[in-house]
Amino acid sequence: MGFATDCIHAGQEPDPSTGAIITPIYQTSTYVQQGIGLHKGYEYARTQNPTRRALEKNLAALEGGIDAYCYASGMAATNAVLTLVKQGQRVAVSDNVYGGTHRLFTKILANYGVEFAFIDASDAAAFDKAAGDFQLLWIETPTNPLMKVCDIAALAAVAKKRNAILVVDNTFMSPALQQPLALGADIVVHSTTKFLNGHSDSVGGVAVARHEAHAKWLQFVQNAAGAILSPMDSSLVLRGTKTLALRMERHELNGRRIAAFLRANKAVKKVFWPGFEDHPGHEIQKRQAKGFGSMISFDLGSREAADRFLRKLKLCSLGESLGGIETLISHPATMTHAGYTQPERDALGIGDGLVRISVGCEDVADLEADLNNGFAAL
Numbered sequence: 001m002g003f004a005t006d007c008i009h010a011g012q013e014p015d016p017s018t019g020a021i022i023t024p025i026y027q028t029s030t031y032v033q034q035g036i037g038l039h040k041g042y043e044y045a046r047t048q049n050p051t052r053r054a055l056e057k058n059l060a061a062l063e064g065g066i067d068a069y070c071y072a073s074g075m076a077a078t079n080a081v082l083t084l085v086k087q088g089q090r091v092a093v094s095d096n097v098y099g100g101t102h103r104l105f106t107k108i109l110a111n112y113g114v115e116f117a118f119i120d121a122s123d124a125a126a127f128d129k130a131a132g133d134f135q136l137l138w139i140e141t142p143t144n145p146l147m148k149v150c151d152i153a154a155l156a157a158v159a160k161k162r163n164a165i166l167v168v169d170n171t172f173m174s175p176a177l178q179q180p181l182a183l184g185a186d187i188v189v190h191s192t193t194k195f196l197n198g199h200s201d202s203v204g205g206v207a208v209a210r211h212e213a214h215a216k217w218l219q220f221v222q223n224a225a226g227a228i229l230s231p232m233d234s235s236l237v238l239r240g241t242k243t244l245a246l247r248m249e250r251h252e253l254n255g256r257r258i259a260a261f262l263r264a265n266k267a268v269k270k271v272f273w274p275g276f277e278d279h280p281g282h283e284i285q286k287r288q289a290k291g292f293g294s295m296i297s298f299d300l301g302s303r304e305a306a307d308r309f310l311r312k313l314k315l316c317s318l319g320e321s322l323g324g325i326e327t328l329i330s331h332p333a334t335m336t337h338a339g340y341t342q343p344e345r346d347a348l349g350i351g352d353g354l355v356r357i358s359v360g361c362e363d364v365a366d367l368e369a370d371l372n373n374g375f376a377a378l
């Protein structure tokens, strides 16, 4: 089936008891058994839930994995995947990942005897030379918030040489634009909170596996550690993915327009977006993804300028998160990347004037008019 068809149908059958076309929200904690060991594959709702399972099958199909497991948030999915790593092992991480990922790795998991090395992975050959040995490689591409592009296929080869697992956080692209498993990644992670849900009304996460052994472990951790996605949230994401192909087409069109619009404004020092032909990762992005997405960062030079600009916006809402149908705008240094220290942010180039926009699906002329209100304050 084609991608848009899978968005709408994969993992879902009419409800067997009523014929309901939409998978019901199975809001139950347990299932009645007919005798000892006599059940229909459902025992307890932390372990199995039909709504969650429908979503997991849908997401496995969209990413081309053999199975998927949903968790209570993107961070819970990340945490579950990191249980594949044992004490004494080493994890290589592309630099400038989401601040919460950096915080989980450095402030919690590092306490359990796992070493984390943050390395620029935008040049796969240089990364190969610099990285040393590792058992797991964690990348985002494009990275948050500086939109550096990592070559997934080349890094899969680098990881394979070391017998290491390659995990790609595909939150920024969604499977509509990029499918890392087909490029050699072993596991894909999403914050389903973002483009997959798409309507800013649910927090969740998923890990999609390419190999049976990883899938089994992720299922075991989902049940054993218990950070499951609720039936209500599963239903919301399942509804969201039905329109993923459609929404991403519009995000892509609006993203292109807004990136060019921002670059044309003299108050903007620099625009970070892989769709520009002079972006260092442009050719890789063209090769490995179907588009450039609607995540764009731009530098207004100082915190004061960013603040003046952001206060004047009405349609573009200032807030954490991204990937909703409505345009969201954020200030990475004080919001998503506040978990990094100032020297760490300085080293990465996440300046105080940096603003990140998640371009939504509104009429693009209205977005431009709103952004012009911001520019008028500079």
Ligand SMILES: Cc1ncc(COP(=O)(O)O)c(C=O)c1O
Binding pocket: 073, 074, 075, 076, 098, 100, 101, 140, 144, 169, 171, 172, 190, 191, 192, 193, 203, 204, 205, 321, 336
């Ligand atoms: C790229 C990326 N990965 C993971 C996460 C974490 O997801 P959640 O907020 O659902 O825990 C985020 C959140 O912003 C993100 O931007």
